[in-house]
Amino acid sequence: MPSYTFDAYGFDTITTTGPDPFDSNNTGNSDSVANGSTIRIDPSAVASDLVMIDNDSTFEDGDGQQELADPLTLNGTQFSPGTSVETEYAYVIRPVGSTDPGDNITIYVLEFDGDVVGIASDKRLIPGQEYKIVSIASNDPTIAYADMAVCFLRGTLIAVPDGERAVEDIQVGDLVTTVDDGPQEVVWCGRQKVSGQGNLAPIRIARGALGNNRDLFVSPQHRILVAADWLAGGQEHLVPAKALVGLPGIGISPRYVVHYHHIMCAAHHLVRANGAIAETMLPGPEALRVLGPVAQEEIAAVAGPPESMPPARPCLRVGQWRRMLRHAERVSRIAPVMAHPVP
Structure with missing residues (x-):
């Protein structure tokens, strides 16, 4: 099966304010939208390479064919190849202070073997930047791997x-x-x-x-x-x-x-x-x-x-x-x- 690589951040690198947007293993938190919760990647955080295999070209919820291809450590826990990976729900965020929809970024909450552990995104997240949660994008998200924040030139x-x-x-x-x-x-x-x-x-x-x-x-x-x-x-x-x-x-x-x-x-x-x-x-x-x-x-x-x-x-x-x-x-x-x- 083909493999795909993109950036991932564990929750231990993320600071939130307001109602916790990641408190559920199943659905987005509407209170975090209503109350303007924010998230911030720690300034010193470095994205992890999430390498996974899949039998199709989309990353989604409920797909049992999505598995880690390489070992990955998030939140101090090492996950082995073969770990099931899904995107459980998604939010639209944008930098605090911006009102421009062109600044919107969709973050996808990652679920490993039934527990949410971190996020990926469709655009690069900047460590140290504070982002406001604008809306719940989906509680059943699907995204083409090609549209994830992949590593062309990342690492050059x-x-x-x-x-x-x-x-x-x-x-x-x-x-x-x-x-x-x-x-x-x-x-x-x-x-x-x-x-x-x-x-x-x-x-x-x-x-x-x-x-x-x-x-x-x-x-x-x-x-x-x-x-x-x-x-x-x-x-x-x-x-x-x-x-x-x-x-x-x-x-x-x-x-x-x-x-x-x-x-x-x-x-x-x-x-x-x-x-x-x-x-x-x-x-x-x-x-x-x-x-x-x-x-x-x-x-x-x-x-x-x-x-x-x-x-x-x-x-x-x-x-x-x-x-x-x-x-x-x-x-x-x-x-x-x-x-x-x-x-």
């Missing part, structure tokens, strides 16, 4: 001054370690949830393919630093990941839904991502077009007009790269495509 490690940090944990004001200019401040962060099919399917760069020390997944247009002696002048260039498909270890990795994370500095920089060298966001017209008006306004406020940020290296379009690659093959000058060596 970006070099920072004190080591490495997962990209989803990087916030505005944090420092990232750049290849050319050392520590630089992040001035904007963004996240998109999109279909992982067709021209949006992520590109997988297998461990070692471009100097990376673990598999790296990026969006098709995300530029990666490459170098080869047959490139113009032997220079380093930035090339869209999709242009590299077909090289050893690089291919398309479609899935139902993906979460793309963006980090931008005041200038265009190169950073290590899982050991490979990739760009920070360059706010050109194409990148801005797909982000939407709100993000465009935020970026304009911190970065100015797109033409004011030159690229960190010469950028090749997909067609340019492929023509150069074909020419190199014809004249037998093809050489490995390299990135900076891993230190």
Whole structure:
């Protein structure tokens, strides 16, 4: 049977106010809605990887085929593979102070072998953020695994001054370690949830393919630093990941839904991502077009007009790269495509 992985938090990492929304093994607590109960993930909490197997593509209540695939410890109790897992009921929550339905998150109460033990969600929960319970979403919920807060790019490690940090944990004001200019401040962060099919399917760069020390997944247009002696002048260039498909270890990795994370500095920089060298966001017209008006306004406020940020290296379009690659093959000058060596 297929396996699925998503984030889970045990109740021992959650603080509540008002009537306890998790006091039942069967149904949501309407009093917690009426009285505006809140929940907060402890600031130091780290989500657990809940890995389960199922004979279909939906997570639901009353499905006896849903089982843990790997051991998991929640609330100090270790649950073994084969433990029955269901989603017993669900709430809609949003950050305290927000009235925007666009901020809504659905949390799914997890039941292991008949007892509720924690929550999962359809969007990432931020530790330390307080959320108000808005409504009971369902007492018999069903959700596609593809719509859970899964781990595309979660765990992708970006070099920072004190080591490495997962990209989803990087916030505005944090420092990232750049290849050319050392520590630089992040001035904007963004996240998109999109279909992982067709021209949006992520590109997988297998461990070692471009100097990376673990598999790296990026969006098709995300530029990666490459170098080869047959490139113009032997220079380093930035090339869209999709242009590299077909090289050893690089291919398309479609899935139902993906979460793309963006980090931008005041200038265009190169950073290590899982050991490979990739760009920070360059706010050109194409990148801005797909982000939407709100993000465009935020970026304009911190970065100015797109033409004011030159690229960190010469950028090749997909067609340019492929023509150069074909020419190199014809004249037998093809050489490995390299990135900076891993230190």
